Amino acid sequence: MIKAFLFHIGRYILLIRQVFKRPEKQSIYFRQIIIEIENLGLDSLGIVAFISVFMGAVVCIQMAFNVDTPLIPLYTIGFATRQSVVLEFSPTIISLILAGKVGSRISSEIGTMRVTEQIDALEIIGINPATYLIFPKIVASTLINPILIMLSMILAIFGGWLAGSLTGLVPSGEYIYGIKAFFEVYDIYYALIKSVVFAFLIVSISGYHGFYTKGGALEVGAASTKGVVHSSMAIIVFNLILTKLLLA
Amino acid sequence: MIEAVNVSKSFGDHLVLDSVSARFETGKCNLIIGQSGSGKTVLMKCLVGLFEIDLGKVMYDDRVFSRMSFDEMKVIRQELGMLFQGGALFDSMTVEENIIFPLSMFTAQSPEEKRDRANFCLSRVKLENVNKLMPAELSGGMKKRVAIARAIAMNPKYLFCDEPNSGLDPHTANVIDNLISELTQEYNMTTVINTHDMNSVIEIGDKIAFIHKGKLWWQGDKDSVLTSDNPELNEFVFATELTRKLKQK
Numbered sequence: 001m002i003k004a005f006l007f008h009i010g011r012y013i014l015l016i017r018q019v020f021k022r023p024e025k026q027s028i029y030f031r032q033i034i035i036e037i038e039n040l041g042l043d044s045l046g047i048v049a050f051i052s053v054f055m056g057a058v059v060c061i062q063m064a065f066n067v068d069t070p071l072i073p074l075y076t077i078g079f080a081t082r083q084s085v086v087l088e089f090s091p092t093i094i095s096l097i098l099a100g101k102v103g104s105r106i107s108s109e110i111g112t113m114r115v116t117e118q119i120d121a122l123e124i125i126g127i128n129p130a131t132y133l134i135f136p137k138i139v140a141s142t143l144i145n146p147i148l149i150m151l152s153m154i155l156a157i158f159g160g161w162l163a164g165s166l167t168g169l170v171p172s173g174e175y176i177y178g179i180k181a182f183f184e185v186y187d188i189y190y191a192l193i194k195s196v197v198f199a200f201l202i203v204s205i206s207g208y209h210g211f212y213t214k215g216g217a218l219e220v221g222a223a224s225t226k227g228v229v230h231s232s233m234a235i236i237v238f239n240l241i242l243t244k245l246l247l248a
Numbered sequence: 249m250i251e252a253v254n255v256s257k258s259f260g261d262h263l264v265l266d267s268v269s270a271r272f273e274t275g276k277c278n279l280i281i282g283q284s285g286s287g288k289t290v291l292m293k294c295l296v297g298l299f300e301i302d303l304g305k306v307m308y309d310d311r312v313f314s315r316m317s318f319d320e321m322k323v324i325r326q327e328l329g330m331l332f333q334g335g336a337l338f339d340s341m342t343v344e345e346n347i348i349f350p351l352s353m354f355t356a357q358s359p360e361e362k363r364d365r366a367n368f369c370l371s372r373v374k375l376e377n378v379n380k381l382m383p384a385e386l387s388g389g390m391k392k393r394v395a396i397a398r399a400i401a402m403n404p405k406y407l408f409c410d411e412p413n414s415g416l417d418p419h420t421a422n423v424i425d426n427l428i429s430e431l432t433q434e435y436n437m438t439t440v441i442n443t444h445d446m447n448s449v450i451e452i453g454d455k456i457a458f459i460h461k462g463k464l465w466w467q468g469d470k471d472s473v474l475t476s477d478n479p480e481l482n483e484f485v486f487a488t489e490l491t492r493k494l495k496q497k
Contacts, residue, residue, distance in 0.1 A: 025353050117336040120298055124408075125350045126325035128318065 012208050018130035019138065019204070032136035033143075040102050040137060040203075041144030047101060048094055048148050049155055055093065056156030057163035059084050064169035077170045078178020081160040083187070090152040091191040092239050095198035098145070099231040103206035106137060107227030110210025111220040119211070134207040138200060145199035146192045153191070190246050197242060198235050205231040249274050250295060250406060250438050254304035255314075257287075257294055264290045266462045267304065275436045277429055277452045279443060282459035283484060289410060291459060292442045296330060296408055297321050308406065326354055329399030331409040331428075335391035337383040337398070343370070344379040347398045354402070369397035373427060389420035393427070400431060407432065409441040413448060425451050444484075446491055449473060458484065 023029040063077045063084075110133055113119050122129040157179060164170035170178075206227035213223040250272040257265040264287045272278035280288045293299040295306055297313060306314040308324050316324070337346050347366040351357055357365070370378065373393040383391060392412060399407060409428055413421030429452040432439040441448065449456060453470040458481050460466075466481045473485060486492050 028352060112339075116334055116339075117332045118338055120293075121330070121332060121336040121338070123298060124296055124325060124328060124330045125353065126322040127353060 036140035052155035053159035056159030060160030075178035078175035111213035256303040276454035329404035
């Protein structure tokens with residue numbers, strides 16, 4: 001098992017080296033990046049917005065139940081909701097959701113291209129397939145994911161305000177005061193750094209599993225599952241590492 | 249001319265190609281024939297550099313291809329076209345975009361010039377009004393013809409065809425065979441075709457290499473393939489009732 005793990009790590013590093021080789025024609029790659037921003041980012045807007053609003057609402061209600069004492073001011077609910085959303089829920093949970101949505105798409109797309117010999121065709125034409133297929137996805141994803149995460153933060157905080165106001169658990173003024181209280185810009189940097197690293201992990205790990213798919217439809221499905229599972233595991237591990245490095 | 253010199257290739261402990269030497273001549277349809285699993289697809293993939301060979305060398309007109317780096321291979325690959333078994337058209341692109349793709353990557357042609365070239369290549373494979381169709385909208389024969397159009401878009405010196413008529417009806421298979429033969433003569437290409445279709449052998453086989461158990465078992469032309477006394481070759485060539493009757497005549 002350790003041997004297999006080391007084999008995959010080694011092959012993954014070699015693939016990443018291939019991915020960052022000089023592109024054949026930059027204008028074509030620029031166009032590919034624009035297409036991938038749409039495929040990987042804009043197509044995920046709906047799910048990110050939906051999950052964020054509800055996630056923020058749930059966090060706010062849970063906070064309200066947990067600070068149900070007159071000793072703690074009500075604005076703490078807004079403050080705690082903001083901190084939870086900015087530091088953990090938006091960058092990590094949304095990245096895990098994207099690992100499922102975007103990761104499976106990337107693995108199955110590249111895996112299908114492998115089993116139908118389209119990757120061989122690229123190589124025969126004289127194009128580095130690793131660069132052509134994975135590099136634009138990495139660039140697009142690392143550009144668009146921080147924007148998605150920022151949007152998620154805003155919508156989750158809005159969802160918290162909506163839930164607090166509609167249920168009467170926290171007055172609007174107190175919630176908004178809490179949102180603004182003790183604000184540190186570094187928290188946003190921390191969240192954005194995490195979102196960029198997670199975007200890289202999702203695309204590169206899913207791309208790796210797709211790129212080395214062998215066989216047929218069954219193996220494409222298996223590659224897609226592996227892509228999602230392994231990128232989710234990597235997100236969890238790197239979440240701990242980055243938190244230790246950036247906050248400790 | 250393409251030459252394989254003592255090419256060997258293994259996967260793990262399994263030796264697939266055992267010191268195969270063959271010469272594929274310019275302006276001719278050079279066929280690699282053999283049973284399924286004999287190693288002919290592996291040989292073709294070694295010739296185009298999709299598989300790295302273990303021993304021996306592959307030469308393209310005195311250039312040692314098999315020892316080149318990926319970047320050095322790129323130069324030769326721009327002189328090379330390949331028709332894959334399933335066509336291998338890019339799903340996300342239209343027919344026209346598929347043909348234009350190599351031109352966009354490696355030439356400075358204007359959009360009009362590229363479109364003209366795509367139309368010329370499509371007319372050459374006898375296809376019209378398919379420019380905006382997606383590969384999923386094409387029949388098997390049309391996919392093969394578009395793949396040939398893409399393969400000749402860059403005016404290749406070398407053309408490789410992996411089982412060009414597998415999965416096609418006999419008439420369409422014949423059309424594809426004749427098309428490859430015509431293009432080979434017209435552009436004086438070195439064409440290497442991997443097949444186990446005896447009709448192709450008899451129709452277009454200028455030079456034939458028979459691969460058996462990973463070795464080059466026999467070489468000759470389409471006339472001698474029917475008269476050879478090599479028992480393994482005969483077993484392959486006269487495997488069907490139709491070819492046995494042909495032999496009796």
